[in-house]
Amino acid sequence: MTPPARKDAPWLFRTYAGHSTAEKSNALYRANLARGQTGLSVAFDLPTQTGYDSDHVLARGEVGKVGVPVCHLGDMRALFQGIPLDQMNTSMTINATAPWLLALYIAVAEEQGADIAALQGTVQNDIIKEYLSRGTYICPPKASLRLITDVAAYTAEHLPKWNPMNVCSYHLQEAGATPEQELAYALATAI
Template identity: 80%
Template sequence: MGEQATRTAQRDKPWIIRTYAGHSTAADSNALYRKNLAKGQTGLSVAFDLPTQTGYDPDHELARGEVGKVGVSIAHLGDMRTLFRDIPLAQMNTSMTINATAPWLLALYLAVAEEQGAPIAALQGTTQNDIIKEYLSRGTYVFPPAPSLRLTKDVILFTTKHVPKWNPMNVCSYHLQEAGATPVQELSYALAIAIAVLDTVRADPDFD
């Protein structure tokens, strides 16, 4: 009884507060992020434009009219560096809604963190990295299914080993409902996606 009475009560860590945001240029998005963080936001959730999601440079003819339209345009390390200028990534929890090009965008994020002096093992965040859902509902894929799934697996294995606090994948099923799936179908597809990814990871020789 006395031990319980003297035990110090501890509050749970507050939930991460962040807004899914990103628009036009990396500089404009950076200004928005810093403004939101100054007002009490505790994490970041990055929206990328369609060319970035599908692997096109912003000056490609197929990117015309879509650059910076539904998210921020990130084409190279300089863009990623600008996106997170004056934002300490070692202290941040960053969600990146990116699938087909998740390995490249994560690599750029890690490179910027290293430039800031942040150990990548301490980084926290999420890459959506759910390519099967893209095939089923959105169409923003780059490679055929098998190589795409292999890239998803590679991100999982890399982050598990080198960035252990990072969530390498987020099974995102609500797009399936938007594409016409019933709630039962949505859940079924989500579980099937998770099983397919886990089976692919488990079959890799580097899995232990």
């Protein structure tokens, strides 16, 4: 258990953002942090969300459009260049590729000399929501559930300040679920 938050501590402010390249996103993040933002919320582009490299034929026209493209460790390094990850609270709104992108984030933190147990943040990691509503899943449900639980198990053991999942039911309603179905699927996923 972590100690309760101090009532006089500043709130966590994270702007959901990702630019056309890792370098441009880094500049945006650093500017926002200099203006008083207290954490980061990374928006990834659609190819990154679905596990495609930027040069893949299916990624054409989508690279860097709705967020930052991250294809490899070099992109993740550029994304967080000069940002001490052990002093950040980083949210990554990513689902199907959450295990892989979290691994890249941890690798960059280790390269920075960080104790990974000090890392704070969240990966959305709601792969079932992707399967049911957005169609941006990579693996079928059984394998997706395994990936979700693997991330939770890893973070519980190695990243105690990390939230391994952020259940997001909004997309279910957008895909046609009733409010009751939305709640039922969200709770089932969380459990």
